[in-house]
Amino acid sequence: MSGEPVNQELRIGRLERDVRRMRVAAVGGLGLGAAVALSAYGGQTHQVVRAEVVELLGAGGVRQATLSADSSGFILILLDASGRPAGSLRLTAEPWLSVETGRGHEVAGLGFPKVRNLRE
Numbered sequence: 353m354s355g356e357p358v359n360q361e362l363r364i365g366r367l368e369r370d371v372r373r374m375r376v377a378a379v380g381g382l383g384l385g386a387a388v389a390l391s392a393y394g395g396q397t398h399q400v401v402r403a404e405v406v407e408l409l410g411a412g413g414v415r416q417a418t419l420s421a422d423s424s425g426f427i428l429i430l431l432d433a434s435g436r437p438a439g440s441l442r443l444t445a446e447p448w449l450s451v452e453t454g455r456g457h458e459v460a461g462l463g464f465p466k467v468r469n470l471r472e
Contacts, residue, residue, distance in 0.1 A: 405420045417430050427441070447463045449463055
């Protein structure tokens with residue numbers, strides 16, 4: 353009978369170690385599951401932005417350019433400090449690059465079918 357308490361102490365010690373290992377495994381499993389769930393949730397970002405018109409703003413919130421597209425192609429319009437067109441790039445079936453005055457008059461152009469130089 354004197355050997356029986358020693359066996360119980362060994363059994364209890366072994367059970368306590370097993371419970372500690374199970375706790376570590378459970379916490380690790382929960383952490384791993386949470387990491388997988390968060391990475392799956394974070395991975396669902398949209399990498400495409402869709403809009404009819406995109407406006408590029410300067411530091412003060414002033415529009416500096418607009419980009420738009422339609423069935424014929426796309427147009428990039430550069431604006432001066434007062435918000436009036438200063439230049440444009442049109443990529444359509446007949447591509448065209450122009451430099452404009454603040455009043456919207458074209459001063460120079462380059463593109464299809466030939467180069468043009470205009471004067472005011």
